Each structure stands twice: as structure tokens, then as C-alpha cells.
Amino acid sequence: MADPARRSVCVLAHSHPDFSKGGGELAAYREFQTLRAEGRRAVFVGACEVGTHYAATRPIDTVLPHGEQEYVFSFAGMAEDRLSWDDPYQRRLMVEFLAGLGTEIYHFHHYWRLGVDLIVDLMEARPDATFVMTLHEMLAICLHHGQMVRTRSRELCKREAPLRCLACFPDQTLERFAFRKATLLTVLRRFDHLVYPSEFLRGRYEEWGLAGHRASVLENYLGDEIVALPRPQGDPKRLAPRFGFFGQPTPFKGMDVLVTALPLALRENRGITVAIAGAEREDVLRMFPTLEPAIEAAGQSLAFLGRYDPGDSVELMRSVGWVVVPSIWWENSPMVIQEARRAGTPLIVADIGGMAEKAQRNVDALHFKRGSPVDLARAMVEAAQPETRKRLGASLRDVIRREDFLRGLDAAFAPRPVPAIPAAAD
Amino acid sequence: MYVYVDDSLQLGIDCVATLSARRMVVYGWTMTPRVAGTEIAVSAGADGICAIEHCSFHPRPDVVPPDPRAAVVNGFTLVIATPEDPQALRLAVAAGDATAHADLRDPAVETNLFKATADRDWRISFGLLREVGADPSLAELAAYQQRPFGAFADWMGRLPLLRGRAENFAQFAEVECLASPAGEVLAMLRSTTPMPPDAELHATLFGWLADEPGAPPIAVPLPLSDWHATRLPAALAGYGRLDPGLLDRLQGMELVLQAELRTGETIWIRGQPMAATVPELLDAAGRAAPLSAPAPAGAATAGLGLLRQVIARREAAFLPSLAALGAGPVESLRGGRPPRTALILGADDPAAGRLFHVTAAEFERRSDTLLVMGEAAEVVAEAFARRGRLVVLTGAEAALALREVAGRAGILAVDAVGFAEAVAAGRPEDAFGAPLDGAEVARLLTLHALAGCALALPDSLQRLLRLRRAAPAEQRFAPIARAWATRQAPELVTAHLQRLWSAGTAAAPQMPAPVPRFPAEALLHG
Numbered sequence: 001m002a003d004p005a006r007r008s009v010c011v012l013a014h015s016h017p018d019f020s021k022g023g024g025e026l027a028a029y030r031e032f033q034t035l036r037a038e039g040r041r042a043v044f045v046g047a048c049e050v051g052t053h054y055a056a057t058r059p060i061d062t063v064l065p066h067g068e069q070e071y072v073f074s075f076a077g078m079a080e081d082r083l084s085w086d087d088p089y090q091r092r093l094m095v096e097f098l099a100g101l102g103t104e105i106y107h108f109h110h111y112w113r114l115g116v117d118l119i120v121d122l123m124e125a126r127p128d129a130t131f132v133m134t135l136h137e138m139l140a141i142c143l144h145h146g147q148m149v150r151t152r153s154r155e156l157c158k159r160e161a162p163l164r165c166l167a168c169f170p171d172q173t174l175e176r177f178a179f180r181k182a183t184l185l186t187v188l189r190r191f192d193h194l195v196y197p198s199e200f201l202r203g204r205y206e207e208w209g210l211a212g213h214r215a216s217v218l219e220n221y222l223g224d225e226i227v228a229l230p231r232p233q234g235d236p237k238r239l240a241p242r243f244g245f246f247g248q249p250t251p252f253k254g255m256d257v258l259v260t261a262l263p264l265a266l267r268e269n270r271g272i273t274v275a276i277a278g279a280e281r282e283d284v285l286r287m288f289p290t291l292e293p294a295i296e297a298a299g300q301s302l303a304f305l306g307r308y309d310p311g312d313s314v315e316l317m318r319s320v321g322w323v324v325v326p327s328i329w330w331e332n333s334p335m336v337i338q339e340a341r342r343a344g345t346p347l348i349v350a351d352i353g354g355m356a357e358k359a360q361r362n363v364d365a366l367h368f369k370r371g372s373p374v375d376l377a378r379a380m381v382e383a384a385q386p387e388t389r390k391r392l393g394a395s396l397r398d399v400i401r402r403e404d405f406l407r408g409l410d411a412a413f414a415p416r417p418v419p420a421i422p423a424a425a426d
Numbered sequence: 427m428y429v430y431v432d433d434s435l436q437l438g439i440d441c442v443a444t445l446s447a448r449r450m451v452v453y454g455w456t457m458t459p460r461v462a463g464t465e466i467a468v469s470a471g472a473d474g475i476c477a478i479e480h481c482s483f484h485p486r487p488d489v490v491p492p493d494p495r496a497a498v499v500n501g502f503t504l505v506i507a508t509p510e511d512p513q514a515l516r517l518a519v520a521a522g523d524a525t526a527h528a529d530l531r532d533p534a535v536e537t538n539l540f541k542a543t544a545d546r547d548w549r550i551s552f553g554l555l556r557e558v559g560a561d562p563s564l565a566e567l568a569a570y571q572q573r574p575f576g577a578f579a580d581w582m583g584r585l586p587l588l589r590g591r592a593e594n595f596a597q598f599a600e601v602e603c604l605a606s607p608a609g610e611v612l613a614m615l616r617s618t619t620p621m622p623p624d625a626e627l628h629a630t631l632f633g634w635l636a637d638e639p640g641a642p643p644i645a646v647p648l649p650l651s652d653w654h655a656t657r658l659p660a661a662l663a664g665y666g667r668l669d670p671g672l673l674d675r676l677q678g679m680e681l682v683l684q685a686e687l688r689t690g691e692t693i694w695i696r697g698q699p700m701a702a703t704v705p706e707l708l709d710a711a712g713r714a715a716p717l718s719a720p721a722p723a724g725a726a727t728a729g730l731g732l733l734r735q736v737i738a739r740r741e742a743a744f745l746p747s748l749a750a751l752g753a754g755p756v757e758s759l760r761g762g763r764p765p766r767t768a769l770i771l772g773a774d775d776p777a778a779g780r781l782f783h784v785t786a787a788e789f790e791r792r793s794d795t796l797l798v799m800g801e802a803a804e805v806v807a808e809a810f811a812r813r814g815r816l817v818v819l820t821g822a823e824a825a826l827a828l829r830e831v832a833g834r835a836g837i838l839a840v841d842a843v844g845f846a847e848a849v850a851a852g853r854p855e856d857a858f859g860a861p862l863d864g865a866e867v868a869r870l871l872t873l874h875a876l877a878g879c880a881l882a883l884p885d886s887l888q889r890l891l892r893l894r895r896a897a898p899a900e901q902r903f904a905p906i907a908r909a910w911a912t913r914q915a916p917e918l919v920t921a922h923l924q925r926l927w928s929a930g931t932a933a934a935p936q937m938p939a940p941v942p943r944f945p946a947e948a949l950l951h952g
Contacts, residue, residue: 084780088812120784175843179777182846186784189852209850 007130007413008041010103014110016046016072021310023335024136027197027220028109031409034221034402036069043101047113048072062093071097075113083184084117091118099125105413108133108191111140116187123190132412133188134195134218137332140184141208143169143177147252148204149329154251154371156330156352160208185209193412197333198354214416218408219400222338226314227402231344236390239321241271243348243380246313246323246336249279249287254326254350256288257373261326263297264377269384274298274324277305277316317343322383325349325359328371333358338399346392348379363395427535429526434459434497437519437526438489441542442535443577445505445566449479451577452504452517452530453542455486457497462522468506468530471514480505480564482557484550503554505564539570544580548694551581552684556630559647568632574645575632575680582632582696585682590700593718596693600716605679605699606707607875608744609668611650612736613683613697616661616716626686627655627662634678640822643677652739658714658728660721665711665736667743673875674829705879705906708919711736713911730914737922744876748929751869764861765836768793769828772842772884773800781846783809788854790815793838797824799883800842832868836861839870841884860891877926879906889927903927 013028025046035042045063054060055076066072073094077087085091095118098106106129111119123131139146141160148157151168162177185208188194194215196202202217221227247253258274265272276284281304285292295302308316313336317323323340325331330353337358340347347365349355359365366383369375382388400408429437436457443451458464468476483500491497508515515530536542543551555578558564570576588601595601600616613629629650634643653666662685668676681697702710714729715721768789770782779802782789786809789796795817798807803820810818819827831837838861848857862870874886889904903924910916 084783116780117783173775175772175846176775176777178843178846178850179775179781182849183777183781183784185850185852186781209852 006040007104008102009035009105009107009413010043010045010098010101012106012108012114013044013046014113016048016066018066019049023220023333024109026335027134027136030221030223031107033223034405037224038406041103042069043103044070045098046072047075052076062090063097078113078115082113083111084115091115091121094118095121095125098122103129105130105132107413109136111184111187116183119187120190130413130415131191132193132195133191134197135201135205136197138201138204140188141204143172147329149252154328181209189213192416195412198357200330200354200357201332216408216412218405218412220333220335220338221402221405222342222399224402226342227399229314229342231342231398233344233393234318234321236321236393237386240386240389241269241273241384242321243272243274243324243383244317244320244322245274245276245278245326246317247278249284251287252327252329254328254371255279255284256291257326257328257371257376258324259284259288259291259294259298259302261373261376261380262302263294264373265380266298266301268381272380272384273301273303275303275305275320277308280304280306313339314343317345320345321389323347325355326376327355331355341397342399344393344396346389346396348376348383362392364392364397366392427528427532429528431524431526433492435519435521435524435526437517437528439517439528439530439535440546441537441539442530443537443539443570445570447510448508449566450506450508451539451567452506453546455489455499455501456519457489457491457499458519458521460496460498465520466502466504466517467520468504468515468517470509470512471516473509473512477507478504479507480561482554484553488547501550539577540580543577544584548581549684549692551578552628552630552682555647555682559630559649565646568645568647582680585694585696588695588697590698593716595695599719601695602710603681603697603699604702604707604710606702606704607878607881608704609670609673609676610707611666611679611681611699612707612711613664613681614661614710614713615663615685616714618716618719618722619660620722621657621660621662622688624688625657625662627664628684628686629653629655629664629666630682632680633668633672633676635672635675636677637675645680648672652743654735654739656732658732659724661714661725663711663714663732665739701881703879703881704877704923705908705919708733708736708922709908709911709915712915712918726912729912730918733915733918737918741922741925744926745929748872748876748926751865751872751930764792765831765838766794767797767827767831767835768795768838768840769797769799770806770840770842770845771799771887772882773798773803773806774882776802776805778802778842779805779809781849782806785849785854786810786813792858795819795827797827799824828867829871832864832871834864836863837867839887841887866890873927877923879923893927893931
């Protein structure tokens with residue numbers, strides 16, 4: 001066997017950053033780039049929405065080259081929920097292509113858009129290879145887009161239970177939940193190693209049925225370029241009352257909590273400002289029409305910066321004193337927290353899940369009660385004090401370094417120990 | 427064709443048709459003197475006398491003798507054996523010294539058997555169909571010219587068709603026709619007005635029988651081995667059973683019902699029974715009034731009476747065989763080699779296909795043949811078939827294979843949902859931990875047919891496993907989940923089914939069988 005630290009790796013993801021920039025595919029692609037930069041043989045294979053849409057009207061190869069050692073594939077042959085393949089021929093093509101790459105390690109960053117059946121078939125085709133899965137989110141556990149938030153309210157869900165799931169999805173059946181869970185658990189248990197980007201995710205998955213499996217928690221790596229950026233200390237006095245939100249106006253990111261909190265905070269400190277990066281005023285009102293009075297009340301204290309290039313996020317975060325992550329759902333291992341830590345900008349986060357873990361209270365962040373504009377306003381007023389900004393700016397941790405990331409990766413990639421053969425009996 | 431000898435000796439030939447190279451059927455009538463002895467014969471000229479293989483007579487009220495005191499009229503149906511290509515074919519009716527002759531090859535004779543059968547008085551065709559069902563030598567009539575229903579094809583086509591259940595059918599507010607997996611049929615003709623005191627219900631049927639799995643079924647007239655019809659205050663009801671030996675081949679039924687309300691007032695129904703579980707069938711038997719109208723006085727009591735009667739008849743028919751199955755020697759699998767045939771039950775959701783795709787090896791390790799049953803059986807089977815490591819059977823082939831292992835080899839029965847739960851718990855082996863030996867498979871199949879509470883087999887398997895693992899003190903028959911039509915039916919039906927399920931086991935409950943309370947004389951034997 002080759003040097004374990006030099007074995008070739010196929011990194012598989014549910015998309016390619018050229019087509020979407022979610023945390024999972026970015027983490028997968030950055031891993032691929034980092035391995036290549038280390039001089040190791042790495043191949044990237046990502047699902048491709050563009051190719052899939054094209055395949056609906058015209059013939060197209062299932063797998064297409066997309067750069068040096070990079071491939072994308074059409075998932076048009078998959079079932080509607082993208083968890084398995086309806087078209088066994090395309091699945092076989094994919095399995096043959098992947099097996100034919102000859103890499104010694106297959107590192108999956110999702111099963112969605114890749115297919116549990118493909119994974120199992122590939123494992124059978126390459127029994128000699130090591131299979132690793134990074135679980136970036138909780139789709140396996142929760143049918144509600146993996147959010148673990150109840151469908152009929154914004155109540156948090158702490159544990160998968162068939163009857164609770166049925167209350168969220170009354171059109172489903174208990175049998176279907178049982179089949180789904182057993183299928184996903186079976187496939188995930190077959191991996192040689194599971195990687196979780198947060199302890200929170202690990203806890204959820206292990207409680208769900210993966211306890212006792214070989215696993216580790218490994219922070220996503222932001223990539224050499226961002227990690228190489230300088231990390232200057234800003235002026236606490238100037239930055240303290242400046243707050244930034246980075247993200248889309250979705251129902252679960254908590255932008256509405258922040259906008260509602262702003263007028264409350266302004267009652268105590270007229271100098272506070274909030275910049276929303278990722279949306280225009282109209283985008284926000286389209287999603288949250290009831291926010292109009294709060295936006296009016298905030299007046300000049302609230303600015304909308306519109307869409308931004310994720311590559312610019314660290315730079316943008318340096319222009320504010322605090323990055324606010326007010327999500328009302330758990331968040332698993334939010335990239336925005338890593339980016340803020342990399343930028344040297346402390347955070348204000350909701351006190352749950354991946355946010356509370358990745359932005360530690362009084363080390364990296366101030367915490368507030370999830371979903372509570374009143375408590376968020378309290379935290380913002382406290383944060384607007386220059387001494388608070390100075391204290392947390394000093395204790396704020398940086399992100400994982402390249403060497404540590406590669407060490408963690410190699411540990412995950414290590415082949416499963418072969419059981420010792422017992423001495424023959426007389 | 428009509429032959430006149432005198433006012434008391436006449437002969438009519440309605441139809442002559444060739445059933446096969448050496449057999450013909452003749453429809454006709456005779457008018458003969460009351461005082462004289464009468465003989466009927468068919469000759470083939472120089473080839474001799476043709477044997478009459480079947481002869482049945484029936485009234486012909488449409489033919490009236492000039493002096494009814496002197497002559498009598500009878501309709502007839504003859505099946506005769508003929509030489510191949512006979513020189514002549516003459517039918518003779520002798521009465522005393524006189525004889526009436528008819529040339530059966532006369533061009534004026536009707537030869538369209540379909541038309542003749544449909545044009546006859548329908549009571550005659552009904553009676554003939556019954557005779558065909560009871561006498562295998564008449565089978566050619568039902569296979570005539572290889573049309574479905576044979577000679578009865580046009581007649582069946584003219585009968586008013588009932589598919590399962592209908593409201594406002596003829597003068598009935600509701601008509602229902604159900605069939606259980608035990609080969610039972612139930613016909614309920616419910617009215618909003620009182621039933622005439624002389625009303626009667628008669629039935630006969632075609633069964634769609636397949637000679638082998640996958641073969642197209644053929645309509646065959648079958649006798650009802652136990653037909654009991656009864657008049658209720660505002661309904662006519664009929665319950666019957668087929669010979670259990672036919673059930674393996676039975677794919678469907680066409681019930682012909684003849685409801686005689688008053689003299690001269692007959693309702694005809696060609697009923698295609700709806701598949702029903704045993705509880706559904708029994709619940710329907712206990713409902714003597716239509717759903718859409720208030721029950722007439724006495725209807726509820728009469729319905730329960732009928733239900734008790736049906737239960738009593740079922741127990742008389744089924745308990746002995748179930749008791750024998752339960753008490754039979756059970757070949758223990760413990761310590762022996764486990765069965766190599768696996769059965770996946772309850773594969774009803776295509777989502778199960780994914781699970782079995784990723785867990786196929788669990789089955790491949792433990793079995794050589796896999797039977798899959800359920801609404802999504804094909805999807806599940808495909809997960810195994812593509813790998814090509816097991817013989818995988820579904821549908822009728824799986825049912826046949828299951829019957830083949832019954833009483834012989836035993837089976838690894840795996841409930842799909844139970845398997846999913848075992849897999850999720852990390853112990854897939856638990857799902858294979860209770861193989862059924864051959865005797866248990868036989869008992870399961872029998873119980874499912876005779877006392878199954880759901881159309882699909884998994885419910886019955888779960889009941890059997892529950893009975894097997896439960897200590898006697900906690901042995902209980904799981905309640906039947908359904909919206910019952912009457913309040914009293916659940917208790918009666920559940921107790922009845924519990925008696926069937928525990929027949930022959932050590933824990934058989936000591937509950938008395940129901941005493942039929944319905945007056946026996948009210949039963950009309952069809």
C-alpha cells in the first residue's frame with residue numbers, strides 16, 4: 001500500500017462551486033484544492049445543475065470534464081428527492097466511471113444528488129478503497145430539508161421520532177419513515193469513517209443511530225487564499241456600534257429577528273448601525289412584509305448592501321465591528337462564523353446548535369436567546385461598548401490551519417484496521 | 427322447427443349446435459299425451475342410436491296445448507353423443523303408438539347456440555348453468571367456441587352488471603356483492619320497503635380459473651358447495667362458499683343472482699364480487715338495511731341473526747381443519763438448518779426498494795430463493811434481480827412458491843417494516859430470527875384465507891407471530907381496525923376470528939361458539 005498520507009482521493013460533492021456556493025460544496029472543493037496544492041493526487045466530482053437541466057431537453061454525457069482532474073455529472077436520472085437513481089443505467093455509468101478513477105479514497109461530502117444506491121454499488125465495485133463521508137447537514141435525520149425545525153411552526157426539533165415526523169408530514173407514512181431511516185443508516189454505517197464539521201452534528205447523528213462508528217470532528221477549511229489573508233485588529237471604538245448580517249433573506253436565517261431588534265437597540269444607543277449584506281431592501285420585504293414598520297423606524301441606521309461575492313466576505317466583515325448570526329434554526333457549522341473569525345470580527349449568535357459551538361460565548365461571541373429580538377437588542381447594546389468589542393476582538397479564535405486540517409483528514413482517511421487473524425487451533 | 431302429429435303430440439326444436447366432433451346439444455320442447463308413457467331418442471340413421479349423455483326438462487309456459495287436461499308440455503336440453511359425420515340425425519318422441527320425428531339437420535333449425543341460450547327463458551339458462559357447474563361432462567357448453575362463458579356468453583352479456591356495490595340497482599336501494607379470500611361470496615340486496623314473504627334468492631357462478639401462474643384465466647361454471655339464502659325484513663341475503671381446492675387457481679368470480687320477489691317478478695344480476703377481508707364480509711352480512719335510509723323495524727335484529735348464522739356455518743366448515751393444522755406435528759427448526767427460502771412481506775411502498783437495494787447482501791447470505799409480496803413487490807424484487815444472486819419471485823409465482831414450501835421446508839418470513847426497524851437498530855439479524863417451519867407456513871396461509879383481517883399477508887403473519895410468542899395468559903387477538911357498519915358486529919366477529927386463530931393451539935380460548943338464533947326454516951337453500 002502507498003504511504004497512507006499520500007493516497008489518492010476522489011472528492012465527491014452535491015454541486016460544484018462554479019454553479020452554487022453552499023457551504024458543503026465549497027468545503028469539498030477547498031479540500032480538493034488543498035490536497036492538490038500538497039502535491040497529492042486528487043479528483044473532484046460534483047453534481048451539475050446546468051448539465052441536469054440541459055439533459056432534460058438534449059442528449060448530454062452523464063459525466064463531463066470540467067477542468068484538470070475535475071468532473072461534473074448530470075443527475076437527471078435520479079429520483080425526485082435525489083437520494084437514489086431511478087435510471088439504473090446512468091447509475092451504472094457513474095459507478096463505472098468512479099471506480100475507474102482508481103483512487104484509493106472516496107471522500108463524499110453528501111449523499112443527496114449522489115445517491116445511496118450509487119454509494120453502495122461503488123463500495124461493492126471498490127472493496128479495496130477507503131470510504132469517508134462528511135456530514136455537513138441533517139437531511140438524513142429530518143425530512144424538513146434537514147433543518148430539524150417543525151414544519152407548522154418555527155419550533156425547534158431536538159430528536160427524530162416517527163410520530164413527531166408524521167405530525168410535520170401528515171401525508172407521509174410511518175412505514176416510509178422507517179424505510180428511509182434504515183436505508184440512510186445502512187449506507188452511512190458502511191463508511192470507514194464519518195467526518196462531522198461540528199460536535200453538534202456529531203451529537204445529533206450519534207443519537208440518531210450512528211453512535212459507536214469511527215468518526216471525528218473536523219472543521220471545514222476555508223482554503224489557502226483566505227487563510228493567508230492578514231488579520232489586522234480594528235479600532236474597537238469605531239467598530240463597536242457597527243453590526244453586519246451576511247446571508248440570504250430566508251425564513252430560517254433570522255434576518256427578521258435582527259431587523260426587529262434594531263429599533264429596540266436604538267432606543268438605548270442611537271449610534272448603532274446594521275448593514276445587511278446579501279439582500280436589498282425589496283428582497284427583505286418580499287420575504288418578510290411585516291418588517292416594513294421596523295425598517296422605517298430604523299431609518300438611516302439600517303443599510304442594505306445587496307448581493308456580494310463570497311470571496312469578498314472576509315473583507316466585508318472587517319468593515320463592521322460585529323457579525324450577527326441570528327438564525328432561528330440550529331445551523332450546523334456556518335461558514336459565516338468561520339469567515340468572521342478569520343476576519344477578526346467577533347460575533348453575536350443565537351445560543352443554539354452549531355452557532356453556540358463555533359462562536360463560543362465570551363470568547364468569540366456574545367450569545368442571545370434564539371428568536372428573541374429583545375435579547376438580541378440587549379446583546380447589541382452590550383456589544384456597542386468599545387471595551388466589549390476590544391475584549392472579544394482579543395479573545396476571538398482564528399480558524400483551522402492547513403496543517404491541522406490535513407492531519408485531521410489523514411486520520412479520517414486511514415484504512416480501517418484489519419482484524420488480526422487468530423492463531424490456528426490445534 | 428315445429429313438428430305437429432296431433433293436438434297432443436307435438437315437438438319443437440329451438441336449437442341444435444355442435445359442441446365437438448362427437449357431441450351435440452339440442453334445445454327444444456315436447457307436447458305429449460298425459461296418459462301415455464313418453465320416450466325421447468336420437469338416431470344417426472345407419473350409424474345407430476345416439477347416446478343421450480344429458481337430459482334435463484323444464485317448464486315451457488309459452489307453449490300451451492289445445493287441451494291442457496289431455497297433454498303436457500316440457501322443455502328439454504339434450505347433450506347427445508354422435509358418430510363423427512353422421513349419415514342422418516333424427517330426434518324421435520314416442521308417446522304410446524305415435525311418434526313425432528324431427529330432422530335435426532334441417533336447415534330451418536336454429537344453430538346459433540349463443541342466441542338460443544340468451545333468448546330462452548332466463549330461468550332455463552340459469553338452471554342449465556347450474557347443471558353445467560355440477561356435471562363436468564357438460565363442460566363443453568361453457569367452453570363453446572372458446573368464448574368466455576361459452577354458450578352462455580350472450581346471455582351473460584345481457585344480464586345487468588353489478589361491480590361490487592351499487593345504490594338504486596333495479597328496485598333495491600343497495601346491492602352488494604363481496605368475495606373473501608376463503609372462497610366465500612356474500613350477496614346483500616337491501617331495500618327500503620318490506621320484502622315480500624315469498625321472496626327467494628338463488629345463485630350460481632362462473633369462476634375465473636388459471637391452470638398455472640401467469641396463464642390467462644378461463645371462466646368455468648362452479649358449484650357453490652354451501653349456499654344459504656335468506657329473506658330478511660327488507661333484504662335478501664345469500665352466503666356461499668366454493669370448494670377450497672379451487673382457491674389456488676381462482677382469479678375472480680362472476681355471480682349470477684336470481685331474485686324472485688313475487689311470482690313473475692324476477693330480478694337478474696350478474697355480480698362481480700368486490701374483494702373483501704373476512705371482517706368486511708361478515709360486517710356486510712350483519713347490515714340488513716341500506717346505508718342511505720333508516721333501517722326498517724327488525725332489520726338490525728335480523729342482520730345480527732344472519733351474521734350469527736354465517737359465523738356458525740364458517741366455524742362448522744373451518745374449525746375442524748384449523749384444529750387439525752394447529753395440533754399437527756411441528757417440525758422444529760431449532761438446531762436444524764434454517765430454511766433457504768426468504769419471504770419479504772409488506773413491500774407496499776416503492777421507498778422500500780432503496781432499503782433492499784442497500785441491504786440485499788443480508789438476504790443473499792441467508793437464502794437462495796426470495797419471494798416478495800406487496801404492492802411494490804416488483805420494485806423491491808428489481809433490487810435483487812439486478813444483482814442476479816437470488817431467484818426472485820413475485821405475484822402469482824411467489825404465491826405458488828409459498829404454497830409449495832407450506833408443510834415442507836419452512837421459510838424466513840421478513841416483514842418489510844420490521845426489517846427496516848431491525849436495520850435501524852443495527853441488528854438486521856433480528857428480522858430473520860423467527861423462521862416459520864413448513865407447518866406454520868401452511869397454517870399461516872390457511873388462517874390468512876379463512877380468518878385474515880387484512881387483504882395483505884403481513885397482518886396475518888404478525889398475528890401468527892404474536893400468537894407464537896405470547897404467553898397463554900397474555901394471548902390476545904389484536905383488535906380489527908375498521909369502521910364497523912353495526913355496533914354489535916365487532917364483538918361477534920372478533921370472537922369468531924379469535925376462535926379460528928387459536929383453533930388447535932394449547933391456548934384456545936374456552937369461549938362458546940355462537941348458537942344460531944335465526945330460525946332454520948328461514949334459510950332458503952339455493
